[in-house]
Amino acid sequence: MAIAGVIDRERSAARIERDIEHLATADYTLSSEAIRRYAYTPVYRNTLDYFARELERIGFAVSEDAVGTLVGRNRPSGEPAFGVGSHCDSNRNGGKYDGTMGVVTALEVCRLNVELGLGLPLQLISFLEEEGSGFGQMLLGSRIVAQRVTEEDLRERFRATDDGRSFWEHAEEAGYEPARWRECAAVLDGLTGWIELHIEQARVLQDTGNRIGIVDAIAGYVHADVFVYGRGDHAGATPMNLRLDPTLVLAETAVELERLARDAGRGTVGTIGEIEVDPGLINAISSRIRFSLDIRGPEDDVYREVAREIAAYVALTAERRGMRAEYTERQTLAATPMDDGIVSTLEQAAAGTGEPYRRMHSGAAHDTMCVADRVPTAMVFVPCKDGISHHPAEDADPADAALAAEIMLTAIASLR
Amino acid sequence: MAIAGVIDRERSAARIERDIEHLATADYTLSSEAIRRYAYTPVYRNTLDYFARELERIGFAVSEDAVGTLVGRNRPSGEPAFGVGSHCDSNRNGGKYDGTMGVVTALEVCRLNVELGLGLPLQLISFLEEEGSGFGQMLLGSRIVAQRVTEEDLRERFRATDDGRSFWEHAEEAGYEPARWRECAAVLDGLTGWIELHIEQARVLQDTGNRIGIVDAIAGYVHADVFVYGRGDHAGATPMNLRLDPTLVLAETAVELERLARDAGRGTVGTIGEIEVDPGLINAISSRIRFSLDIRGPEDDVYREVAREIAAYVALTAERRGMRAEYTERQTLAATPMDDGIVSTLEQAAAGTGEPYRRMHSGAAHDTMCVADRVPTAMVFVPCKDGISHHPAEDADPADAALAAEIMLTAIASLR
Numbered sequence: 001m002a003i004a005g006v007i008d009r010e011r012s013a014a015r016i017e018r019d020i021e022h023l024a025t026a027d028y029t030l031s032s033e034a035i036r037r038y039a040y041t042p043v044y045r046n047t048l049d050y051f052a053r054e055l056e057r058i059g060f061a062v063s064e065d066a067v068g069t070l071v072g073r074n075r076p077s078g079e080p081a082f083g084v085g086s087h088c089d090s091n092r093n094g095g096k097y098d099g100t101m102g103v104v105t106a107l108e109v110c111r112l113n114v115e116l117g118l119g120l121p122l123q124l125i126s127f128l129e130e131e132g133s134g135f136g137q138m139l140l141g142s143r144i145v146a147q148r149v150t151e152e153d154l155r156e157r158f159r160a161t162d163d164g165r166s167f168w169e170h171a172e173e174a175g176y177e178p179a180r181w182r183e184c185a186a187v188l189d190g191l192t193g194w195i196e197l198h199i200e201q202a203r204v205l206q207d208t209g210n211r212i213g214i215v216d217a218i219a220g221y222v223h224a225d226v227f228v229y230g231r232g233d234h235a236g237a238t239p240m241n242l243r244l245d246p247t248l249v250l251a252e253t254a255v256e257l258e259r260l261a262r263d264a265g266r267g268t269v270g271t272i273g274e275i276e277v278d279p280g281l282i283n284a285i286s287s288r289i290r291f292s293l294d295i296r297g298p299e300d301d302v303y304r305e306v307a308r309e310i311a312a313y314v315a316l317t318a319e320r321r322g323m324r325a326e327y328t329e330r331q332t333l334a335a336t337p338m339d340d341g342i343v344s345t346l347e348q349a350a351a352g353t354g355e356p357y358r359r360m361h362s363g364a365a366h367d368t369m370c371v372a373d374r375v376p377t378a379m380v381f382v383p384c385k386d387g388i389s390h391h392p393a394e395d396a397d398p399a400d401a402a403l404a405a406e407i408m409l410t411a412i413a414s415l416r
Numbered sequence: 417m418a419i420a421g422v423i424d425r426e427r428s429a430a431r432i433e434r435d436i437e438h439l440a441t442a443d444y445t446l447s448s449e450a451i452r453r454y455a456y457t458p459v460y461r462n463t464l465d466y467f468a469r470e471l472e473r474i475g476f477a478v479s480e481d482a483v484g485t486l487v488g489r490n491r492p493s494g495e496p497a498f499g500v501g502s503h504c505d506s507n508r509n510g511g512k513y514d515g516t517m518g519v520v521t522a523l524e525v526c527r528l529n530v531e532l533g534l535g536l537p538l539q540l541i542s543f544l545e546e547e548g549s550g551f552g553q554m555l556l557g558s559r560i561v562a563q564r565v566t567e568e569d570l571r572e573r574f575r576a577t578d579d580g581r582s583f584w585e586h587a588e589e590a591g592y593e594p595a596r597w598r599e600c601a602a603v604l605d606g607l608t609g610w611i612e613l614h615i616e617q618a619r620v621l622q623d624t625g626n627r628i629g630i631v632d633a634i635a636g637y638v639h640a641d642v643f644v645y646g647r648g649d650h651a652g653a654t655p656m657n658l659r660l661d662p663t664l665v666l667a668e669t670a671v672e673l674e675r676l677a678r679d680a681g682r683g684t685v686g687t688i689g690e691i692e693v694d695p696g697l698i699n700a701i702s703s704r705i706r707f708s709l710d711i712r713g714p715e716d717d718v719y720r721e722v723a724r725e726i727a728a729y730v731a732l733t734a735e736r737r738g739m740r741a742e743y744t745e746r747q748t749l750a751a752t753p754m755d756d757g758i759v760s761t762l763e764q765a766a767a768g769t770g771e772p773y774r775r776m777h778s779g780a781a782h783d784t785m786c787v788a789d790r791v792p793t794a795m796v797f798v799p800c801k802d803g804i805s806h807h808p809a810e811d812a813d814p815a816d817a818a819l820a821a822e823i824m825l826t827a828i829a830s831l832r
Contacts, residue, residue: 202653219652223698233803235687235710236635236779237618240678247670247688254667262656271651272663273698275691282639282689282708282746292698294651330698363652387649 003410006116012108012402019054019104020398023047023088024096034392035090035100038134039068039141040174047088047100051126054107058114060124065187066180067171069141070126074110081121082412083194083375084109087130087141087367095394097199097384099130101401105197108405109412120412125187127367135160135167142370145187154178193342193415194377196368197404199396203387204360211400212357212407213381214346217298218372219267219363220335222307224293226253226314227326232279232287246289247277249318249325256313257293260306267361268297268306292330298361300335336369339376342415346378349410355403380404419826422532428524428818435470435520436814439463439504440512450808451510454550455484455557456590463504463516467542470523474530476540481603482596483587485557486542490526493602497537498828499610499791500525503546503557503783511810513615513800515546517817521613524821525828536828541603543783551576551583558786561603570594609758609831610793612784613820615812619803620776627816628773628823629797630762633714634788635683635779636751638723640709642669642730643742648695648703662705663693665734665741672729673709676722683777684713684722708746714777716751752785755792758831762794765826771819796820 022028027046030036037043048070052062055072062072075081086102103126113120128141135158143149149158155178158167171178205213230246254272261270274292293310297303311327318325343359350357360381368377382404385395438444443462446452453459464486468478471488478488491497502518519542529536544557551574559565565574571594574583587594621629646662670688677686690708709726713719727743734741759775766773776797784793798820801811 200653201650202655203649203658204653204655207658221652234618234780234805235689236637236685236712236781237616237620238685238779238803239618239620239683240674240685242619242623245674245687247691248674251667251670254663255671258656258661258664267655269652269654269656271661271699271701273651273693273700273702274696275663275693277689277691280690282710283687284689285687286689294698296652363654364650365652387654389650 003116003406003413007112007406009399009402009406012112012405013398015111016104016108016401017398019107020096020101023050023100035094035096036092036133037088037090038131039089039129040134040170044089048126051088051103051107055110055124058111060110065145065184066177067141067144067184068128068174068176069145069184069187071187072124075121078190079121080190080192081123082415083123083125083191083371084408085125085127086196086198087127089129089131089133091131091390092133093392094131094390095392097394097396098201098389099198101199101396102197105401105405108402109409112405112409118413120416123191130367133161139365139367139370142367144181145184146370146373147182147185148370151181154181188371188374191375193339194368194371194375195342195346195380195408195411196366197380197382197401197408198366199384199389199394200381201364201384201387201389205358205381205383206386208358210356210358211383211403212350212355213360214343214350214357215362215379215381216338216343216359217361218336218366218369219296219298219361220300220303220333221294221296222304222332223330224307225328225330226291226293228289228318229324230285230287230289233285235283235285238285243285244321244323245285246323247286249314249321249323250275250289250291252317253310253314257310260309261295264297264302264306266297266299266302268303269363270295270306270310296363298335336372338378342376342378342411345411345414346380346407349407349414352410353403353407380408419532419822419829423528423822425815425818425822428528428821429814431527432520432524432817433814435523436512436517439466439516451506451512452508453504453506454547455505455545456550456586460505464542467504467519467523471526471540474527476526481561481600482593483557483560483600484544484590484592485561485600485603487603488540491537494606495537496606496608497539498831499539499541499607499787500824501541501543502612502614503543505545505547505549507547507806508549509808510547510806511808513810513812514617514805515614517615517812518613521817521821524818525825528821528825534829536832539607546783549577555781555783555786558783560597560600562786562789563598563601564786567597570597604787604790607791609755610784610787610791611758611762611796611824611827612782613796613798613817613824614782615800615805616797617780617800617803617805621774621797621799622802624774626772626774627799627819628766628771629776630759630766630773631778631795631797632754632759632775633777634752634782634785635712635714635777636716636719636749637710637712638720638748639746640723641744641746642707642709644705644734645740646701646703646705649701651699651701654701659701660737660739661701662739663702665730665737665739666691666705666707668733669726669730673726676725677711680713680718680722682713682715682718684719685779686711686722686726712779714751752788754794758792758794758827761827761830762796762823765823765830768826769819769823796824
């Protein structure tokens with residue numbers, strides 16, 4: 001089907017831009033300085049209503065699951081359909097594009113399907129609370145759909161950042177039925193596939209001159225803390241050869257982590273983002289240091305080997321210097337491979353447009369990780385300026401999203 | 417003069433211990449958990465009174481300068497005398513030995529001079545506010561004596577940690593005449609030499625098995641801050657080759673600083689004690705990092721060359737990684753060489769005791785730095801357990817101080 005030739009990309013870009021700009025106006029954000037939008041606030045309600053109206057306008061039946069994930073379908077529930085969507089909540093100091101551009105582009109896919117008379121069975125999903133701004137829990141809506149939470153989490157453990165009351169209480173107050181949370185799994189029933197568009201949140205596409213990223217995997221990660229115990233001596237009076245300075249274990253570890261991640265290749269990255277020194281005085285050798293490790297990659301074997309090697313390196317380096325180190329993992333999450341068939345179909349569709357694209361993985365987490373449990377999935381990335389995200393300065397080009405809509409629609413049509 | 421043979425070291429040690437333990441009782445410290453004693457407090461007044469009584473008991477004339485530095489002499493003012501002493505204030509969470517053991521040992525030197533009928537002309541000084549606990553100004557009393565302050569400092573800039581009122585106001589309230597601060601220079605008039613005993617505050621003597629350190633220089637230092645400006649990207653989504661991670665400049669600099677200080681030798685040390693990362697999140701590459709540099713040594717040329725080399729290294733390393741670094745010096749202070757004649761005389765005296773000693777430099781600053789402006793000086797160190805100082809756990813052996821008193825007295829007698 002020669003969809004590419006008949007789509008008016010400029011009109012798509014204009015509609016995408018109109019939706020995004022509209023959803024950045026006062027009714028849709030709690031802050032005048034940023035997009036601040038999260039579950040069960042009036043501005044979030046307005047946003048869901050906007051999408052519901054737009055979907056109903058093109059003949060979709062719209063509903064919400066037991067906690068507020070929005071679902072729009074052009075086929076009766078239970079019949080097969082192809083899923084598109086993302087999330088429309090933001091982080092608290094957010095921009096206009098993260099998540100929202102994905103739902104808006106999915107909406108454009110649905111519009112084009114009607115306008116071109118393709119008759120493709122489609123289901124749009126806007127997941128709840130991807131950013132965790134409301135309850136400090138990332139991917140919350142998609143984790144509920146994937147049943148990756150417990151009832152105790154929802155009733156007790158997950159509490160609102162604003163007032164400390166439970167997710168459960170807030171959901172009930174907003175008119176939902178959290179007691180029926182297990183039924184949220186039905187959101188994915190009948191999906192034959194899933195494609196989420198998202199801004200890249202990094203600068204790979206920009207720096208390599210590509211307009212489209214076809215995501216073939218979402219990275220898994222190891223988050224860990226390293227504590228090194230030295231001896232807090234006088235910085236002036238303690239000769240170099242009598243020191244137990246834990247700062248040097250940090251230093252050697254940072255250099256080694258960079259080397260290991262580079263050598264591992266295959267998308268592996270390693271970062272030390274948090275450093276705490278005790279006592280932290282100019283004239284005192286540190287007695288203790290803590291630093292974080294964030295090690296990721298699309299291939300579990302590869303980045304986990306880096307984590308193992310750096311843990312061993314830390315222990316050895318501390319010991320060689322007469323100190324003691326502790327490595328403790330905070331959290332690990334396996335990588336999510338995308339579906340080969342959808343990825344290669346998206347690649348063909350992208351190639352057909354003649355626009356520059358690349359296959360890549362996602363270093364950041366996305367709702368698609370939860371969808372992938374049960375549905376063949378893929379993602380499409382568009383560039384965001386200078387990689388800036390989670391910030392009011394976030395910027396992306398609606399023309400790229402229009403191109404992505406065309407590619408997504410072409411792929412879905414081919415996969416039918 | 418065969419002083420060594422006739423001194424009863426055990427009796428000296430007992431007297432030193434008695435003085436130190438007495439000055440650790442409730443009348444002499446503001447805290448029951450630590451020694452906390454600083455200028456113009458009642459407990460500091462009590463401490464000066466204790467030394468005044470003990471000095472008067474052995475025929476010394478005792479006075480205080482215009483701000484409260486205590487001076488005891490066994491000759492009329494203006495006649496030549498050899499100086500001994502230290503300070504008897506403490507840091508706020510201090511131990512019994514830092515400073516106080518120096519004054520107590522100087523007092524023991526004066527006592528032995530009488531008991532042995534040596535008739536040496538001696539002057540004991542207990543400097544005010546060495547630790548800076550009262551007004552946040554280290555070496556304050558000796559800097560006033562050395563005229564290394566300005567009247568504006570004393571009237572306005574130096575303010576009490578406790579209530580923010582000026583040093584001037586506090587000094588007047590305590591009955592002193594700060595307006596006559598320039599006359600404090602007379603404290604050093606007529607001094608033919610000066611020896612200060614102090615605990616080492618590090619572990620060189622303990623770890624090398626020596627009871628006495630003969631200090632031949634007090635280290636100078638460079639205190640500096642390094643800022644490195646990177647780019648705060650997403651830790652998961654930013655490939656290793658697209659990063660500007662300032663943490664790696666810190667890491668390479670820490671390793672290089674250790675190498676440079678070790679290679680420089682001659683007592684050079686280099687320390688990174690403060691590290692601040694921004695934003696300091698596990699999943700974010702730092703956008704900016706600040707760290708401190710403390711580079712010291714007894715030879716100005718040597719440690720300053722290390723400071724120059726590390727500043728150049730930081731700039732080059734940042735540039736090589738596509739970042740920008742700033743190196744700014746906070747404070748520099750030149751090294752203070754001790755007087756060769758006094759140092760070698762002390763060495764001969766130490767050798768004569770048959771006890772293990774070593775020549776060394778002081779990495780920490782001391783009042784002697786200010787005395788050295790006008791008077792030939794040296795210092796004697798005694799070990800402190802595990803190098804712990806500025807802490808209630810500070811511990812030193814009165815027997816070592818008694819040995820030091822004997823060595824000091826022998827040297828002063830030889831130098832006459």
